[in-house]
Amino acid sequence: MNCRFYQKEIDSFLEGRSGPAAREQIESHLRECRECREYYRIQLLAEELISEEKQLKVNPFLSARVMSRIKNPESLREKKVPGILKPALVVLSVAAAIFLGIVMGSIPGLSRGSRPVPAELSMMNDALLESVELLAAD
Template sequence: MNCQLCQKEMDAYRGGTLPEGIRIQVEAHLESCDACAQMNQLIFLSDKVMDEEKNLQSNPFLVTRIMAGIEDLAPGYESYHPVSVFQKVLKSAIVAVSLAAAIFIGVVAGNLYKPATPVNKIPVEMVYLNDAALESVDLLTN
């Protein structure tokens, strides 16, 4: 028997459902092959752990104790975040005042800015330009 065949039959071997001839071959291989013997031992241990987990009983008082602990914490939790009416009013007042200050500062800064050359004056040459001669309307009609 080779390792592949032995590992294929291992589940049935541990379950005790193998026919007598194959069971003897698997046992002989497990005695001669360290790798398969270790794998068999590992699967045996993992099966044991899973069986132990299935038999674990949950503590019926655990949920009750946790919920009681949460309820004990709840009043203390409230005191960590006291939100009074005064604080709410103060917060919105601070937001409004800072918004107004930002707008005021923006307007003042915009009025303080003076360009180096006056932009409102039209250069003298522009007065003599004939717009109609620059762009003919006839081009657009065709």
């Protein structure tokens, strides 16, 4: 069925504006459709948070609670990542890119255009490192 239609219906469903027939349709669709179930869960969560915010004007634990709920892997799917999580994801993907770069660079033959390091060259590097250590010890 048309999920976009159902997702609109879910909005009015949550606001208590839909009739019993629509309710039944939505409920049966939610049982079958994972995507709409996720949408419903997120909308429900948003409603809850809005009503919590209305009740408690200052709540230092709210953001922690929101984060812990959002970290539920079920709600972390695809494009439904909430805005507050984006900076963390950017940091994570940058870290992953750097890590990958290091790993790729450290494996000869994987990094483009590089040949395996000749044995003489690695021995030379060791000698250089040793002499630097000797200088530092003085």
